[in-house]
């Protein structure tokens with residue numbers, strides 16, 4: 140499908156409305172030829188022919204036409220505005236829905252600011268086209284044709300003379316369109332880039348401040364700002380060159396009329412009234428000539444925007460989901476990875492992964508940074524598809540499962556915690572917005588978040604996220620954990636979720652996790668041995684491969700990577716110290 144065909148699918152819904160608009164526009168064009176005609180008759184018949192009886196009827200006619208013109212103008216603007224807003228509404232929703240469907244690979248490569256420009260600046264160019272450009276171009280083409288026909292009825296020679304200007308205008312418009320397109324595209328690209336830059340800097344302002352890089356960022360901004368300004372100036376240079384040309388061409392018509400028309404009046408080839416008539420049509424001939432360049436710009440603008448939006452829209456997610464329509468099936472939670480490999484950008488990310496766990500078991504994953512731990516979980520959630528091998532949940536390949544049902548059964552506390560600009564309660568209940576407050580609180584207690592939430596001035600109603608209060612890293616992790624727990628998932632994934640909490644809190648959380656252990660398969664990714672040592676299966680990852688797997692005891696006995704990490708972290712500390720702390724915590728009741 141071409142971008143324009145795609146755009147037409149949205150406009151189709153408003154065909155009737157646009158048809159009415161076009162009809163009204165046509166009526167206006169027809170009415171516009173009446174007044175100059177009457178003016179000519181007034182000059183010839185009333186003023187020079189002294190037929191004063193005609194005057195009241197002619198004046199009434201003038202008034203009625205003017206009034207109708209006003210009413211029709213109001214109506215067609217209403218019609219086009221409604222059609223444009225409707226088209227835009229549908230388009231925005233469709234593009235937004237598609238953005239939600241896009242996979243991780245799409246977002247990894249796109250800049251947020253660019254995507255924002257698609258939904259704002261580009262959409263507005265489309266609105267402008269539907270609300271204004273369509274009718275204005277159509278109306279002016281009609282006016283031009285009608286006016287020319289009327290001039291022909293007055294005098295063919297005069298009309299032909301005035302037509303001489305047309306090829307020059309057509310040529311100038313063609314040249315201008317050719318020049319304005321690349322200038323305009325550069326303009327839009329620079330705008331998008333400036334937007335993306337500002338968006339990134341606003342989100343990352345803490346890093347900028349922490350590194351005292353304000354001056355550096357200012358310089359980088361200046362570069363973007365300069366590029367945008369230059370692009371704008373280049374585009375306006377095209378205008379500067381062509382606007383005077385269009386002006387000259389449109390004024391040439393007036394000169395032709397005054398010289399040749401005046402000469403014809405003197406030679407009595409036409410009457411003075413005819414000259415007044417043609418003079419009345421002059422603006423209809425002039426307007427398209429003068430405005431052609433602007434409209435070409437608007438049309439280019441529109442085409443570029445449709446192309447850009449469509450390019451984003453038509454990027455198909457690589458994850459094809461056999462969505463079977465609203466299945467809500469509770470999965471058991473058996474997980475098996477069979478010879479799983481995943482490559483991205485010609486690089487092996489994980490290789491030959493084999494392990495299996497039964498529902499209700501806990502899996503600990505440990506390994507060096509960048510070794511592929513998060514990737515394993517991304518494959519389990521189908522954020523990416525395996526390059527080869529299979530990920531099985533309850534014995535079924537995840538690619539054959541309803542994607543939304545699969546994810547609905549997984550509770551994930553991600554490594555990069557993201558909280559929405561909402562209340563804490565809203566954030567925790569994100570996966571189950573209709574749950575009771577008691578359930579939210581229970582999840583918060585399990586995640587050891589209840590204390591600090593209650594200590595906040597507005598408790599669970601405190602707004603967090605972008606426009607909310609600042610929370611510590613550990614507090615955010617605990618809210619994210621509560622959010623995952625509240626889903627009552629069959630598979631719970633905790634990706635580095637307790638890295639920013641103290642050991643005591645961590646062991647409390649572990650004890651809480653034990654209470655849901657049997658109903659839920661738990662994956663814990665951590666650097667601390669203490670986080671995973673009680674797991675039924677521990678996977679040790681390095682460089683995309685599982686280098687060791689087994690229980691804590693078996694891995695210690697193996698005396699490999701895990702045993703070394705254990706000795707590094709614990710030294711001589713007896714590790715039943717932890718369970719002692721844990722018991723203390725539990726006796727406090729967790730609140």
Ligand SMILES: Nc1ncnc2c1ncn2[C@@H]1O[C@H](COP(=O)(O)OP(=O)(O)OP(=O)(O)O)[C@@H](O)[C@H]1O
Pocket residue numbers: 244247483484488506507508509510511512513514515554
């Ligand atoms: N979609 C992708 N495209 C390209 N590279 C990727 C992709 N996903 C992951 N990687 C790369 O794969 C490697 C493993 O990443 P992953 O996030 O799984 O590591 P990790 O073990 O979770 O690390 P950490 O402990 O630091 O969180 C990294 O080098 C990362 O850059």
Ligand SMILES: [Mg+2]
Pocket residue numbers: 512513514554634
């Ligand atoms: Mg990770």
